[in-house]
Amino acid sequence: MTQAQKLPPRALIIGAPRSGSGKTSVTIGLLRAFARRGIRVRGVKSGPDYIDPGFHHAATGLPGLNLDSWAMEPNLMAALLHDAADGNDLLLIESAMGLFDGIDGGDGRTGSAADIARLLGIPVLLVLDVSGQSQTAAAVAVGFHHYDPQVRIAGTVINRAGSERHIRLSRSAIEGAGMSVVGAVMRNSELSLPERHLGLVQASEHGEIQSHIDRLADVMEASLDLDAILALASPVTLRDGSYEAAIAPPGQRIAIASDAAFTFLYPHLGAHWRAAGAELVPFSPLADEGPTLDCDTCWLPGGYPELHAGRLANANRFRNRLRHFAQMKPVHGECGGFMVLGTGLEDADGVRHTMTGLLSHSTSFAKRKMNLGYRQARLLADSPLGAAGEVLRGHEFHYASVIDPGRDEPVAEIADGTGQPLGLSGGRRGHVSGTFFHAIARTTQ
Structure with missing residues (x-):
């Protein structure tokens, strides 16, 4: 396909039976392979994940x-998809x-990619890790095909x-059950991406990221x-x-670590x-830089x-x-940013390493x-996240523990995804607030 042969915007979900099936490597390789063809392709990640969008x-x-x-109301997802498809x-x-993995969050609100498939009518390309099996892969594929008639497994x-024999046995069984197979990727440890405690090492820290992506594309x-x-991809219903x-900007000029x-x-934020x-x-705090006073809010995101x-x-x-900034203007820290706003952090x-001490x-x-x-x-109070009384949806994902809760007022009352109360979260003092909670979107209902 040449650049002159433009398609209407189309979409395809890349799914699998479980984590660790190789979805990310297949997705990244396909993104680069299609981009090489002159196709304007964009990657999207379902669920709360910071790292994979960086690879996309x-x-x-x-x-x-x-x-x-x-975390996102259907109208917000539709708006984001509309803008993502524009020009692509x-x-x-x-x-x-x-x-299909998610939580018991109500009809269409489980957090699974299957919800997106149902809501937006997007077909699924199923990635099957056939390690340790061959014909049995067909049973898995057939199960996916029939599990939910509103989720179409296209290939x-x-x-x-x-x-090659392994491929032949697996392919013949899957195709014999009436399912389409669009190809097979051989086992290759060099295709794996490095990991650490919160998942993959970020794309920005991967020294040979472009050459690695090119290898993935070559394989795909x-x-x-x-x-x-x-x-297999279907036109996007816009x-x-x-x-x-959506969460409103916390200021006109936002200093972001x-x-x-x-x-x-x-x-999307x-x-x-x-x-x-x-x-x-x-x-960059690591470069010993701080927010400048021509900004009116400072945001310390999560990280490492x-x-x-x-x-x-x-x-x-x-x-x-x-x-100095916090004496006059709001500062907010999420997760890692919250840790840095405290008095100390044990590695x-x-x-123990002394942190900023803006919270206790x-x-x-x-x-x-x-x-x-x-x-x-x-x-519980106005903050860069929003106004007192507002309810936000998001997530927590961290291994660090609070060893001294300090003496600050809490930022929010926290519940889990099913509404079960988890207590108070975070701390606020003066213009400073922080919490382990990562905000994704507001609720309007």
């Missing part, structure tokens, strides 16, 4: 995007976890095959029928949407804030401060400028406990 961006040059059926030929939507990728071009995959449930320690800002007329002004605690403790200019070895709590990465799940937050 690296593969295509276009910003990543998250769609989350639990193809959207590849990578599922989180297994295709199958055989992944991590061990030999050699192993999969790209024309057949393109034919239904009317609304940004009413941005470096290897502070990376977790959802793409930054894009919406810019579209609403706000200016995002990045600075626990891996850079020593450098942050020695960033005196950053700390002093942030304290993995139990060494302390955290530890040495005393690790995984905190993971959707969260609903009712704000």
